[in-house]
Amino acid sequence: MKLSNKVIITLLAIGMIALVSFQVKKNDRYFEIIKNLDVFTTLYKELNTYYVDEINPTEIMETGIEAMLESLDPYTNFIPEDRIEDYRIMSTGQYGGIGTTMGEIEGRHVVMMILEGAPAEIAGVKIGDELIEINNNSVKDYSTDEINKLLKGQIGTEVDVKVNRKGVKKPLNFEINRDRINIESVPYYGLISGDIAYIRLTEFSSGAGASVRSALVELKGQGAKKVILDLRGNPGGLLNESIEISNIFIPKGLEVVSTKGKIEEWNKTYTANKNPVDVNIPLAVLISNNSASASEIVAGVMQDYDRGVLVGQKSFGKGLVQATRPLSYNSQLKITTAKYYIPSGRCIQAIDYSHRNKDGSIGKIPDSLKSEFKTRAGRVVFDGGGVSPDHAVVNKGYAPITIQLIKKGFIFDFATEYYYQNVDLKPDPKAFNISDDLYKEFTKWVSGRNYSYTTSTEEMIKELKETANQDKYFDFIEEEIAALENEIENHKKEDLEVFQLEIKRALKEEIISRYHKRQGMIESSFENDEEVEEAIMLLNDKNQYKNLLQVKN
Structure with a gap:
């Protein structure tokens, strides 16, 4: 009994020491935060008071914030109030505007593309027009971003633009009523090479999954027997849309992706929760060095379940999940909160995403830094950055x-x-x-x-x-x-x-x-x-398609 009491006393003592140690560490952390905030505040005050030239408080503070976040990863960003609208456009794929894509060519601000049926097209603006004025103000010294901001605005409002046009001596004036512009996540789908459905997906904005689903249903109705899903250059977007698109090709109930981060209650496993369109139709997914994030989830899921063949180049290697947190004065913080893992258990985050090739690719990662995983059929796949194609095609690019x-x-x-x-x-x-x-x-x-x-x-x-x-x-x-x-x-x-x-x-x-x-x-x-062409060849060659999805002996 005495021995038992000694054990109890010892355990209580150890517990108290651990509690005190934890509290000291916790207090040390809070002290470090308070200390450094005080240093930062006094430094900012001294800089603002004594620096030889006038300082713009907003600009210098944003520079400091961005430098701090840049030391973490490229995807944790500060979004000030004046850039919130741009972030909403990226998330929703919608904005109020006239539906043009502007670009600069040798000092000229030119209409590079117009969305079909958009206010600009209805008013008579054409691709190739050189924009010279917006609301009677010259845009000569404006950047493309500044011009885009001026062209966007509240739905129903009017914007006046003046353009120069090839073959027309005098400038042309257009009064354009802004409207809701929906950025097309699926700019093209159709039948190519007989019975092969081709679907181009350019971003994972709101509604992308529904667009791909309806496109495939329509093309199957037209006789499609095989599918090419083109994700080349797709930078990603909304996580839930990657789940929706994966669900089109895999059975309901299968795991699509899981997220793991510091906050355990935020960790989650996402499964396909809808009836698929077709779980058997032969599928080729096109990927490139700039296919990232949500694109890599869809491509990785298709590979892990041996659901389709990946054609192209190794993908970008972004396996990080971001969430937005509200800050004061209507600003926000887009912060990396977790990594995501595809069904085989691998994370496709590049091990060293800060060092890339000029084309954005992550280059060769030593085998010693990779871990081996297996697809449902037992094919060997690896982590260490991006998803590797089942059928590689060298992107030669332009001369x-x-x-x-x-x-x-x-x-x-x-x-x-x-x-x-x-x-x-x-x-x-x-x-x-x-x-x-x-x-x-x-x-x-x-x-x-x-x-x-x-x-x-x-x-x-x-x-x-x-x-x-x-x-x-x-x-x-x-x-x-x-x-x-x-x-x-x-x-x-x-x-x-x-x-x-x-x-x-x-x-x-x-x-x-x-x-x-x-x-x-x-x-x-x-x-x-x-x-x-390579995807068409594989889809039309049943034996080669099947061999790519089987374990190599």
């Missing part, structure tokens, strides 16, 4: 000359001129092609314009020269380098001919957009879209 022609606006401007010279033409997006004669016309048109560019090879030669100078070797290789530079320059003169196929492709899509807007651009791209 430097094509990029420069696009960047300078020459392809855009030529397409605009072509449209006004052929207004009555109604080209079929699938059948229209850039003829050799039309391409010769383009090369003649662009010949007197400055589209100089530097290739990656030239950048490497520049670095070689600098290194050779440092190493005192330049005198020995100067002639060889000069000869190489001369050879490259001679080849660049032939680039319009060498890369004409891809330049023709860019021209075709731009010209088609003048007649058929965004849907036409997408439809016209299928002919030269390698990932789409």
